[in-house]
Amino acid sequence: MEPVYNPQLIEREAQAHWDRSGAARALEPQDTGTGRPKFYCLCMFPYPSGKLHMGHVRNYTIGDVISRFHRMRGFNVLQPMGWDAFGLPAENAAMANKVPPARWTYDNIATMKQQLKSLGFAIDWERELATCTPDYYRWNQWLFLRMLECGLVYRKSGVVNWDPVDRTVLANEQVIDGRGWRTGAVIEKREIPMYYMRITAFSEELLAALDTLPGWPERVKTMQANWIGKSHGVNIGFPYELAGENKVLRVFTTRADTLMGVTFCAVAPEHPLAAHAARGDAKLAAFVEECKRGSVMEADLAQMDKKGMPTGLYVTHPISGEKLEVWVGNYVLMTYGEGAVMGVPAHDERDFAFAKKYGLPIKPVIDVAGKPYSTDAWQDWYAEHGVCVNSGRYDGMDFEHSVDAIAADLKARDLGDKQVTWRLRDWGISRQRYWGTPIPIIHCATCGDVPVPDDQLPVVLPEDCVPDGSGNPLNKRQDFLACVCPSCGKPARRETDTMDTFVDSSWYYIRYACPDQSAAMVDARVKYWLPVDQYIGGIEHAILHLLYSRFWTKVMRKLELVAFDEPFAKLLTQGMVLNEIFYRKAGEGRITYYNPADVDFVNDDSGKRAGAVLRADGLPVESDGIGTMSKSKNNGVDPQDLIEQYGADTARLFMMFTSPPEQTLEWSDAGVEGSYRFLRRFWAFAHQWQTPIAAESARRKGAFDHYQFPADLAAARPRHAALRREVHAVLKQATFDIQRNQFNTVASAAMKLLNALNGSLDAAEAAASGAGAAQAALHEGMGILLRVLYPIAPHVCHALWSALGYAGELLDAPWPEVDEAALHQDEIELVLQVNGKLRGRLTVPSTATREHIESLAITHEAVQRHGEGRPVKKAIVVPGKLVNVVV
RNA sequence: GCCGGAAUGGCGGAACUGGUAGACGCGCCGGACUCAAAAUCCGGUUCCAGCAAUGGAGUGUGGGUUCGAUUCCCUCUUCCGGCACCA
Numbered sequence: 001m002e003p004v005y006n007p008q009l010i011e012r013e014a015q016a017h018w019d020r021s022g023a024a025r026a027l028e029p030q031d032t033g034t035g036r037p038k039f040y041c042l043c044m045f046p047y048p049s050g051k052l053h054m055g056h057v058r059n060y061t062i063g064d065v066i067s068r069f070h071r072m073r074g075f076n077v078l079q080p081m082g083w084d085a086f087g088l089p090a091e092n093a094a095m096a097n098k099v100p101p102a103r104w105t106y107d108n109i110a111t112m113k114q115q116l117k118s119l120g121f122a123i124d125w126e127r128e129l130a131t132c133t134p135d136y137y138r139w140n141q142w143l144f145l146r147m148l149e150c151g152l153v154y155r156k157s158g159v160v161n162w163d164p165v166d167r168t169v170l171a172n173e174q175v176i177d178g179r180g181w182r183t184g185a186v187i188e189k190r191e192i193p194m195y196y197m198r199i200t201a202f203s204e205e206l207l208a209a210l211d212t213l214p215g216w217p218e219r220v221k222t223m224q225a226n227w228i229g230k231s232h233g234v235n236i237g238f239p240y241e242l243a244g245e246n247k248v249l250r251v252f253t254t255r256a257d258t259l260m261g262v263t264f265c266a267v268a269p270e271h272p273l274a275a276h277a278a279r280g281d282a283k284l285a286a287f288v289e290e291c292k293r294g295s296v297m298e299a300d301l302a303q304m305d306k307k308g309m310p311t312g313l314y315v316t317h318p319i320s321g322e323k324l325e326v327w328v329g330n331y332v333l334m335t336y337g338e339g340a341v342m343g344v345p346a347h348d349e350r351d352f353a354f355a356k357k358y359g360l361p362i363k364p365v366i367d368v369a370g371k372p373y374s375t376d377a378w379q380d381w382y383a384e385h386g387v388c389v390n391s392g393r394y395d396g397m398d399f400e401h402s403v404d405a406i407a408a409d410l411k412a413r414d415l416g417d418k419q420v421t422w423r424l425r426d427w428g429i430s431r432q433r434y435w436g437t438p439i440p441i442i443h444c445a446t447c448g449d450v451p452v453p454d455d456q457l458p459v460v461l462p463e464d465c466v467p468d469g470s471g472n473p474l475n476k477r478q479d480f481l482a483c484v485c486p487s488c489g490k491p492a493r494r495e496t497d498t499m500d501t502f503v504d505s506s507w508y509y510i511r512y513a514c515p516d517q518s519a520a521m522v523d524a525r526v527k528y529w530l531p532v533d534q535y536i537g538g539i540e541h542a543i544l545h546l547l548y549s550r551f552w553t554k555v556m557r558k559l560e561l562v563a564f565d566e567p568f569a570k571l572l573t574q575g576m577v578l579n580e581i582f583y584r585k586a587g588e589g590r591i592t593y594y595n596p597a598d599v600d601f602v603n604d605d606s607g608k609r610a611g612a613v614l615r616a617d618g619l620p621v622e623s624d625g626i627g628t629m630s631k632s633k634n635n636g637v638d639p640q641d642l643i644e645q646y647g648a649d650t651a652r653l654f655m656m657f658t659s660p661p662e663q664t665l666e667w668s669d670a671g672v673e674g675s676y677r678f679l680r681r682f683w684a685f686a687h688q689w690q691t692p693i694a695a696e697s698a699r700r701k702g703a704f705d706h707y708q709f710p711a712d713l714a715a716a717r718p719r720h721a722a723l724r725r726e727v728h729a730v731l732k733q734a735t736f737d738i739q740r741n742q743f744n745t746v747a748s749a750a751m752k753l754l755n756a757l758n759g760s761l762d763a764a765e766a767a768a769s770g771a772g773a774a775q776a777a778l779h780e781g782m783g784i785l786l787r788v789l790y791p792i793a794p795h796v797c798h799a800l801w802s803a804l805g806y807a808g809e810l811l812d813a814p815w816p817e818v819d820e821a822a823l824h825q826d827e828i829e830l831v832l833q834v835n836g837k838l839r840g841r842l843t844v845p846s847t848a849t850r851e852h853i854e855s856l857a858i859t860h861e862a863v864q865r866h867g868e869g870r871p872v873k874k875a876i877v878v879p880g881k882l883v884n885v886v887v
Numbered sequence: 888g889c890c891g892g893a894a895u896g897g898c899g900g901a902a903c904u905g906g907u908a909g910a911c912g913c914g915c916c917g918g919a920c921u922c923a924a925a926a927u928c929c930g931g932u933u934c935c936a937g938c939a940a941u942g943g944a945g946u947g948u949g950g951g952u953u954c955g956a957u958u959c960c961c962u963c964u965u966c967c968g969g970c971a972c973c974a
Contacts, residue, residue: 047974088973160972171972223891223969298970302888331888335971350888424971431972501974539968542891547971575893576968626966657912658899664892664967671899674912677927684927736903745901748911755911831907836955838907876954878906886954 001690001803005683007647007795014795015120023811024122026078029528039075040529041067042509042568044537044545045082048108048130049089052115053629054577054655054667055538057639061652061792062574062661062743063536064121068791069738071122072815078529080512081116081123083109085132086436087501088171091467101435102463105132115640119648120795129515131504136511137437138458139521140503144195145440145451146559152198155449158428159270159296162190168471169432178294182469189292194430194497195439199551203228203422206550215570217662220542227543229423234407236342237415238265238315238324242276249273249315249326252337252421255347257402260391261365263355264343265315266308266329271339274328277311284309284328291330298333306331306354318415319392319406329354337421352378365390427548429500434465434472436498444485444492453486459494472496505545506552509535509567522561535568539662542573572741575664576628579635582612582621593634594621596667597641626666637667649793650676656792657747679796682754682789686800689761689778694805696779702807704783705817707776714826720773723760724822727753727781732818734788743792750789757781784816831882832857834866842883850877857883 002009018024029038043063046056067079083105090101097104109130116123129136147153161170165183169192174181199206207228210221234256237248249265267273269291278285287309294300308329315324331350332341345355346364355362356375364373368386385399394402403418410416430439438459440452452459462480465473474480474496485492513529514522537545546568553567582594599612599621614621629636642651654675659665686693714721734749761778783806790797790810801810825846830853832840840862844853854875857863863872863885870887877883 044974049974084974169972173973175972219891226890227970229890296972299888302970304888427971433972500972502971505974538974539892540974541969543969544971545974578967628967660900662892663900666899668899668913670913674899678912681927733903740903742903744899745911748901751911829907833906833955836906836953841907874954876906882906882955884906884954 001687003684003687005680005796007649007679010799011118011120011648011795014798015117017798018120018122018811021809023809024079024124025126026080026124026529027076028525036074036076038078038529039067039070039534040078040532041070041534042080042512042532042536044535044541045084045505045508046112047084047087047089048105048112050108050111052112052639054637054639054665055574055629056112056116057119057651058577058655058661058665059536059538059574060116060119060121061655062572062741063534064119064652064794065656065738065743065746065791066534066536066572066741067122068794068811069815071811072787072791072813074814077122078127078512079121079123080127081121081125082127082129082508082512083131084501084505084508085109085130086137086498086504088173088433088435090435091433094466095469098466100464100466102132105130105435115643118643119639119652122794127512127515129508129511131437131501131508132435132461134458134460135518136508137461137504139507139511140437140499141440141452141457141459142454142521143507143555143559144499144503145454145457147197147555148451150559152201152555153195154198155193155195157191158194158196158430159189159191160432161295162188164188166469166471168469172295172297175295175297178300186293187295189294189296192432194428195441196426196428197551199427199548200422200424202551202554203230203424205554206424206547209550209566213566213569213571216568217571217573220539220546220571220573223542224547227424227547231421231423233419233421234403234410235338235416235419236410237318238342239318239415240313240315240326242313248415249340250338251340251342252419253342255344256406257385257388257394257397257399258344258347258365259319259342259406260388260394261344261346261363262317262324262342263345263361263363264325264327265340266327266332266343266354267311267340268332268334269328269330270334271328271332273313273326273340274311277313277326277328281312284311288328291328301331301333304330306350306357308354308358318410318413327354327358335425336423346373346375347382349378349383352382363390427500427502427551429503430497431500432472432496433498434461434467434474436501437461437503438474439495439497439499441495442483442485442492443495444488444490446490447485447487447492449495450485450487450492456486461498472498502545502548503552506548507556509549510553510556510562522556526562530562531564531566532568534570534572536572536574536661539573539575546571572661574661575659577665577667578626579629579637579667581627581633581635582614584614584621595634595636597637597669629667642672646672646676647679647795649679649796653679653747653793656743658744660742660744662741678751678754679793682785683796683800685754685758686782686804689782690804692775693779693782694803696775697805697807700779702805704779704806704813707780707819709773709776709822713773717773719760720777721822723756723777723781724819725825726756727777727784728819728822730756731784731788731816732823735815735818738791746788747792750785750792753781753785753788757785786810787813787816828880830880832860832862833882833884834863835886836884837866839863839866846880850879853877853883857885863887 041063043059067077071077085105090105093104094101144153161175163170163180163183163185165185170180175187178187180187207225207230210225231254233252233254236251239248269288274288278288308327311326311328313326315326317324343351345351345362347366362375366386367389368381368384388394388397388402394405407418438461440459442450442452444450467473481494483492483494509532510526510530513526517523549567556562580596582599584592594614598615600615612621627633654672657675658671730749730752734746737745786797786801798810827843828846830842830844832842842856857875858872867887873886875885
């Protein structure tokens with residue numbers, strides 16, 4: 001055994017050993033022999049962006065800790081890995097470097113796979129998949145066609161960001177402040193035909209099934225429920241006459257009780273009525289055009305100034321018969337409800353602002369606890385429920401009664417009824433981009449849109465295209481475009497849109513069970529492995545990816561491809577990895593960002609940071625606060641440097657130690673040194689005590705459980721009894737913490753164990769060490785420490801386990817059991833409080849009764865002193881913890 | 888703007904169901920070793936007053952419930968994530 005910790009050597013040897021023995025291979029049920037239960041532990045697969053980033057290291061370390069822990073607990077663990085390999089960055093890289101996205105992607109996969117291996121994750125690489133291979137995406141196409149057959153896929157028009165200069169569709173992230181990222185041109189909204197997946201057919205089920213997921217974080221379930229957005233309201237029709245025809249403007253509202261306070265109606269700029277009115281009104285047409293400028297992002301729309309224009313058209317109030325003017329409002333969303341709203345300025349904040357701006361009447365119709373209403377300024381309580389006033393026959397009714405009455409009256413006039421509306425919209429999957437799954441459709445002049453027959457799947461994406469920013473290169477590929485109509489046999493044109501990459505990630509976790517199955521999308525192995533027992537990924541995926549995956553699962557279940565309802569039994573959402581952003585402003589408002597690795601801090605005497613300088617020139621740099629690691633802010637940290645300098649175990653230990661998984665993690669180099677120091681100290685300690693531990697191992701033939709300590713250990717060797725008590729107390733905590741995924745305190749438990757072992761022994765005992773309590777306690781403690789630390793830092797523990805003579809593979813050793821007998825104490829110390837304030841301590845026998853403790857407390861000197869002679873009102877005893885005397 | 892989170896020493900964080908606030912680590916201060924430095928080891932370290940014993944304050948802000956609140960409720964502030972074409 002080397003005297004000094006050498007991570008490079010240890011890690012190379014451990015990884016080679018695990019590779020040779022196939023340690024990470026998951027067993028199929030027929031091979032498990034003893035019938036170990038399965039445990040499918042899955043981390044969200046990475047986009048192959050080039051190199052691993054810290055978020056990956058964090059994600060996959062968490063997954064590996066959970067996987068290795070469950071293996072110690074006797075499970076047949078599956079931990080697979082693959083590549084979310086289609087997507088926009090590959091096209092951007094192609095534009096920058098003139099390299100085909102395929103080539104760039106496969107190169108990145110090779111690099112990142114190497115990096116993952118160097119971190120020692122117990123991944124079953126035999127199941128690796130990449131979504132950009134035809135073997136995988138053919139099943140995207142196949143299921144798309146099945147969904148088309150049963151009406152779960154359909155075609156309609158959708159809105160995209162259009163760059164009028166590059167004449168191309170842009171992704172939201174390519175639109176900056178309403179302008180194209182490359183051209184700077186003002187972006188327009190444009191409607192084009194797209195394919196949609198009917199996720200709304202499952203709205204009710206997606207919402208209700210959240211209650212069947214106790215293993216999901218509450219906050220994720222809340223976010224999904226809000227996203228699905230079920231709301232109960234009333235659909236109201238406002239009749240009008242247009243060109244001699246009787247028509248009805250439909251709106252949806254959750255506040256039908258305010259119907260008598262409607263003073264106008266507003267429609268979205270895309271609403272047919274707006275288009276109609278604009279035809280005869282140049283100013284209105286200009287306004288509608290103005291609304292069409294800018295991005296399609298909801299966040300942008302929501303933060304725009306609320307603007308509107310009257311259409312000159314009037315509708316009739318369905319109850320009062322009053323004429324109401326119809327406005328076009330830029331804040332009305334075409335995608336929600338009917339694309340039109342009734343304006344109730346008195347009781348809706350947005351309508352209030354709108355009415356004030358354009359001088360529309362405000363008519364209060366709800367009385368909230370008799371508070372006085374004033375139209376001067378909006379008050380939050382204006383939107384609260386109350387009792388109807390100024391509402392004719394509805395006066396005096398509360399929310400529920402008035403909604404019921406109004407809905408009934410509307411129904412009688414055939415102008416509305418109660419209705420449930422969802423915020424959730426169907427999933428538009430068409431992308432006007434090259435690097436994705438081709439949509440298997442053929443456009444025929446005679447037959448229309450014809451599905452590609454199954455026996456012609458997959459529609460293979462040519463891999464040698466290089467996008468240049470001028471649109472989808474597939475549109476220029478005759479060999480791709482030209483095809484024959486499967487229906488009539490005439491020449492036809494292939495669809496060039498590709499699928500949203502969320503399609504790829506919606507079912508990859510199922511394919512891991514049968515990645516080599518070429519004849520079908522899934523096979524019998526899926527039944528054994530799925531659903532995923534533990535899913536781990538970034539909190540940023542809390543809504544979209546997880547919702548689409550849940551939807552996709554329900555579709556596959558409906559098509560009888562799988563038998564489960566929900567894909568992920570338990571979910572752990574890890575926090576983002578952040579780092580400080582440093583910059584300097586040069587001339588002309590230009591900002592240069594500096595990587596934190598190149599910045600040094602200047603500290604004052606107390607160790608408080610006083611400033612920061614660039615190491616290269618020693619001059620100050622400014623801090624722009626903390627943000628997610630990104631290329632644009634140059635604040636990323638390359639884990640490769642960390643692994644090379646300190647080794648994988650240090651990288652893993654630091655990632656786990658520095659904060660609990662669900663919390664955002666702020667990067668700091670300083671803590672890395674601490675983790676490295678601990679591992680070095682650990683190694684040095686093991687080296688120092690190798691002889692007695694190995695001797696004990698030999699005596700016990702490697703056995704590391706069922707230690708026999710004399711019953712009078714506490715009396716005979718109080719120090720060893722104290723050591724055992726501490727070791728088992730820490731173990732108890734660590735066992736609890738690792739099961740609730742709080743790995744930072746598991747790491748600190750390992751540190752405490754080392755401190756305990758280190759502090760309990762001295763050289764004299766080492767010299768005297770033969771068989772005996774000292775040696776046995778040391779052997780036991782070390783065996784526990786190695787197993788507690790192993791899931792986090794497996795290489796070093798693996799090496800020490802065998803160097804110290806413990807039997808078998810640490811990989812398969814069971815997680816240690818707490819010896820409750822070791823925790824026993826004859827006397828315990830209680831905290832003594834007077835009126836809830838700490839005033840002293842009390843040592844009592846662990847068997848002391850409540851009455852005994854009370855009497856000891858009341859007569860205690862500190863209680864007498866702080867009680868100042870006042871009578872004792874009562875004493876509260878919390879067993880094993882404290883006693884509080886109230887005076 | 889809407890939805891969801893978070894806030895504790897100089898720093899990362901701990902405190903499980905309301906019961907000793909600051910575990911563990913970093914940094915800093917002091918000491919040992921060394922010609923010296925690095926590394927390592929030992930001790931100290933929430934703030935204020937005090938030689939000390941001890942006392943007071945303290946978990947983003949302001950309020951509430953309780954014998955007792957970092958923990959539960961309400962208010963506000965700041966930061967982070969998502970908002971349907973980044974993944």
